[in-house]
Every structure is written in structure tokens, then in C-alpha cells.
Amino acid sequence: MSDERVEQAVRVGLGERGYDVVVGDGILGGIGGAAREVGLRGRCALISDERVAGLYGDEVEGSLRAAGYEVVRVEVPEGEASKSLGQVEACCGAMARGGLDRGSFVLALGGGVVGDLAGLVAAVYYRGVPYVQVPTTVVAQVDSSVGGKTGVNLGEGKNLVGAFHQPRLVWADVATLATLGEREYREGFAEVIKHAAIRDAAMLDGLGARVAERGGAGMVELMARNVAIKARVVEEDERETAGVRALLNFGHTAGHGIEAAGGYGRFLHGEAISLGLVVAVRLSVQVAGLAEGEAARVLGALEEFGLPMVLPEDVEIAAVLEAMGRDKKFEGGQVRFVLLRALGDAFVSEDVTVEMVGEVLSP
Numbered sequence: 001m002s003d004e005r006v007e008q009a010v011r012v013g014l015g016e017r018g019y020d021v022v023v024g025d026g027i028l029g030g031i032g033g034a035a036r037e038v039g040l041r042g043r044c045a046l047i048s049d050e051r052v053a054g055l056y057g058d059e060v061e062g063s064l065r066a067a068g069y070e071v072v073r074v075e076v077p078e079g080e081a082s083k084s085l086g087q088v089e090a091c092c093g094a095m096a097r098g099g100l101d102r103g104s105f106v107l108a109l110g111g112g113v114v115g116d117l118a119g120l121v122a123a124v125y126y127r128g129v130p131y132v133q134v135p136t137t138v139v140a141q142v143d144s145s146v147g148g149k150t151g152v153n154l155g156e157g158k159n160l161v162g163a164f165h166q167p168r169l170v171w172a173d174v175a176t177l178a179t180l181g182e183r184e185y186r187e188g189f190a191e192v193i194k195h196a197a198i199r200d201a202a203m204l205d206g207l208g209a210r211v212a213e214r215g216g217a218g219m220v221e222l223m224a225r226n227v228a229i230k231a232r233v234v235e236e237d238e239r240e241t242a243g244v245r246a247l248l249n250f251g252h253t254a255g256h257g258i259e260a261a262g263g264y265g266r267f268l269h270g271e272a273i274s275l276g277l278v279v280a281v282r283l284s285v286q287v288a289g290l291a292e293g294e295a296a297r298v299l300g301a302l303e304e305f306g307l308p309m310v311l312p313e314d315v316e317i318a319a320v321l322e323a324m325g326r327d328k329k330f331e332g333g334q335v336r337f338v339l340l341r342a343l344g345d346a347f348v349s350e351d352v353t354v355e356m357v358g359e360v361l362s363p
């Protein structure tokens, strides 16, 4: 331990929409000054969920006030259900009552739920105001806070309503991960393992150490390394039109089906993605020539984090396949499934059928 401030900045190079993702240990109280440095003005809508607001809301608000910002706090209930159009309306209403106009900005403090919701609020409030992401879960720090995808769910499916809206700054403090529940901490590593599989296999080495050791320089380094992977993909394909960003869906086609079949409450996102990664890795071996030894490295990492690898018997495979059929990734009935030829070599395959997914999921 040293009292030197550990901090790394990763640039997301998107020209005039570019921004820094700052990852550090114990940097939360620096957010106000950082917002000033990137030129944010006006009042701030600090959007958070009740749990995260209770843990970190005062520190963030204090930092913003110390930097001269007026702050309007907006809190939503914790959980995926807050990613709804109803909450978009509620947040915008609270902001209007708080006197926030087109010259204000949004700060999303929390996990991916808050980030996706508050990002969409920022995209539509006064036809778009700037926003800052302050991610407080592993998923949010390595994935959802970076890249500008915002959105909410409909009864008909996840993320069906959204917008591309890049944040002005991402401020990720790994020290906040200390208060995550064990299950919520571990599930985030499904996205880390996904990143490793598609772009950076060496990241799997020593990853297991993070099960016990949440903070510190090692954690900052790991989060920044993941952010860099996501940032490079987003730079190549900001709006998911070139096929590169689609590679981030590795494990997600089956994973989203499993998430839906579990009624969204059964599995945490990363737990469903873990099961989806198992499917994607097995299919990669079957149809894309992924070596068994490489598949085993990915599966071994999931195991180290105690992530689910076998679909529980009471989750019906038919329900998973049915939900997959509704997924955006099955565009126009065409199945688009991300597979690996080798670790680090992902591609979108059209050779996978729903039946094949069913077979892999069968005991």
C-alpha cells in the first residue's frame, strides 16, 4: 500500500465526441473538479439508485458542490425494472421541477442500470444534454459506461428503446467495488472474461487473484485494460454498423435468451452471460475450430469466479430459444452468432441455428 494516487486514463478517440475514461482507486471525491476540467457547466442532475445513492451520493454531491455546481438529486429504485420508459419520464420530470434547462448536465452514479437509464435521459432531455458516467459495478466499469449505448427495456424485450449518446467523461473508482455483494461482484467478471476471449487472452492469466482482492493497483490496471479493449472496439465501430462492435455480443445471444427465460430476476446479467459464454465457446469448438485447450481456458476462468456453467433444470430450454428468437441479434430471422476461431479471433457466424443452441444447452 502506498498513499500515491493510482490512476489511469484511457482515451476513447471519437473525434469531437471523444472523452477520457479515468480509472482510479479512491478518486470519487475528485469528480467535481474533473467535471469542471472537461468544461461542464450549469446545474447537475445526479441520477442514482437508492442503494448507491445511500453509499456514495453524499460524497459525489459534496464534490460537485465544492466545485461550484448546483445539484438536483434524482433517485430511482435499484434493479433492472428501473430501466423503463416510466423512469425516463420520472427523471425528466424531476429535472424540470428542479429547474434544469438545456445548459445543465446529467451525472449517472451507479451500475449499468443507472448508466443506461441516465444516459438515455441525457440523450432526450431538451433533445440532449451532456452527461458523465460514474460507474460503481464491475460491469459498468469495464463495459456499460463506455461506448455511448443508452437504453431502457420494454415488456417485449431488453434495450428496445435507446439512443447512442457518448458521455463527456467516465470516472471509475475501483474503491466503490468494495461494497458490492459477493454475487454482484463476481458476475461482472463474465464481461471481463468475454473481453479476454475476443481480444486479450493473456488477461486470463492471474485473473483469479481478483476473486479475493478487489481494490488496489492490480484492479485499476485490470479495469483500465478492459476499458481499452472496449474503447478500441467502439472507435472502430461506434454505431455497430461495421460488424466489429457486434463482437462484443460474444456470449450475449444465448445469454440474453437465458436472462429472459429466467424472467430477468433469476440470473444477474453476468450470470446469464456466463451461461451464454459456455454456449458460445462450445459452438466455437464445434463449428469454428476453436481448440479444446483454448476453450478450457475460458471455461476455467468462469469456474474460478464461481459463475454458473450449467443451465438449471427448471429453466426451460424452449423458453430460452423462444426468447432468443425475439432478440435484436436475430436480425430479420437471420441468426448472427459471435464465435471464436481462436482466442482473440472472434467473428460473426451465420452457421449457428437455434436448434444447435438447444442441443448445446441440453444436459
Ligand SMILES: NC(=O)c1ccc[n+]([C@@H]2O[C@H](COP(=O)([O-])OP(=O)(O)OC[C@H]3O[C@@H](n4cnc5c(N)ncnc54)[C@H](O)[C@@H]3O)[C@@H](O)[C@H]2O)c1
Pocket: 049, 051, 052, 055, 078, 079, 080, 083, 110, 111, 112, 113, 114, 116, 136, 137, 138, 139, 140, 143, 144, 145, 146, 147, 148, 149, 150, 159, 176, 177, 178, 179, 180, 181, 184, 269
Ligand atoms: N450500455 C451498454 O453498453 C451495456 C453493456 C453491458 C451491460 N449493460 C446493462 O447494464 C445493466 C447491468 O448493470 P449492473 O450489472 O451494473 O447492474 P445494476 O446497475 O443493477 O447494479 C447491480 C446492483 O448493485 C448495486 N450497486 C451498484 N454499485 C454498487 C456498489 N458500489 N456497492 C454496492 N451496491 C452497488 C445496485 O444498486 C444494484 O442493486 C443491464 O441492464 C445491462 O443491459 C449495458
Ligand SMILES: [Zn+2]
Pocket: 143, 191, 252, 269, 273
Ligand atoms: Zn453484457
